[in-house]
Amino acid sequence: MGRRANLLFCTAAIWVAVAPPAFAQDRPPEALPDAAEANDDGAIVVTARRREERLADVPTAASVIDITSLTDRGGASGSGELLADQPSVRFNNLSSSITSEISIRASSTARATNGDPSVGLYRNGAYIAGGPVGGRNFTRLDLLDIGRVEVLRGTQGALYGRNAVGGAINIISAEPEFDLSGWASARYGFENNSFQTQGAINVPLAEGLAIRLSGDLVEQDKGFFYNPDNDVYFDQQKGHGLRGQIRLKRGPVDAIIMAETQRLTTPAVHYQISIPAGTPGFPGGYTQDRFRYPWNTAPRASQDVDGLQAIIRVDLGGADLTSTTSFASATRNMTLTMTR
16 A cells, blocks of 8 residues: 555656646736635635636526535535535435436436436546446545535536536535644434544644645444345445645645545445236246345445545736646445345
8 A cells, every 4th residue: 555655646746747737717807806805705706617706706507515504514425415405406316325426407317327427526626537337426535524515507518528518516625724723523323323423634834834634434334224144234334534635835836735545335226126916937026125135245335545636826917827636546346246
């Protein structure tokens, strides 16, 4: 693991040095207030069009989930909780976070194919791709220590690229700040004996230099859907996520480097089989017990993530230059084998 981590860090450093800037925007000083001024006015500042501006000035259907509203409702450990109150947004819950999908304004979904749905998912502006298992969704790690979430409805391909025909959702992680702060939360579910805790600490090291450490832990051995043959629950969860960031701000340059990892056993796909009477091979029909699944191998789904990201911003006076370089290695495994 140490050798792999060193290789990832070296790769990220090289990419940051040679990668071209992601975008540059001309910005007349009188047309765009800075973030501090907008916050003083009580306005919400977003980057929906790849530059900082007031939400009220964005000429598209957009909404923002800020950290205050997210905290008031107890945070979110899944995409369904995160997007529950967003208009025109539907979370296609397929029982497992690996195969679940997000739809905006009835946009199409992949539905267990190896294609990507038509809603662009991003974190800190970096695209989140799908995989061979099917579906595309945010991970628990993406939902850790959120700064804000921007939800854009309608076609966003001009600014966000591929697979954003139905819209785009961009999660902006909380960045290191230059003051001492932190937060922690914990939840316990009595019905399934689940314990979840998240937290973050922000530490300034020197003038213009700060670090931020975030962590997530979930322990849930029981659930609602049981496999008696293997003595496991389909909807069990167990694992952790860790993120470390360092920020250096000197003059017009503001640079953030982030490293993160997740090791998670996530709920597997579960469903109920019902075969009507008269079906060939099943003259009397068959209905599987709703809460007992006689599968011959233990149901299992895992989601392991390793990522590096570097964000460099340069204030050129009349324009802002931003470069985002991201590397992510995600492994998604699912075992689905049953007896008939």
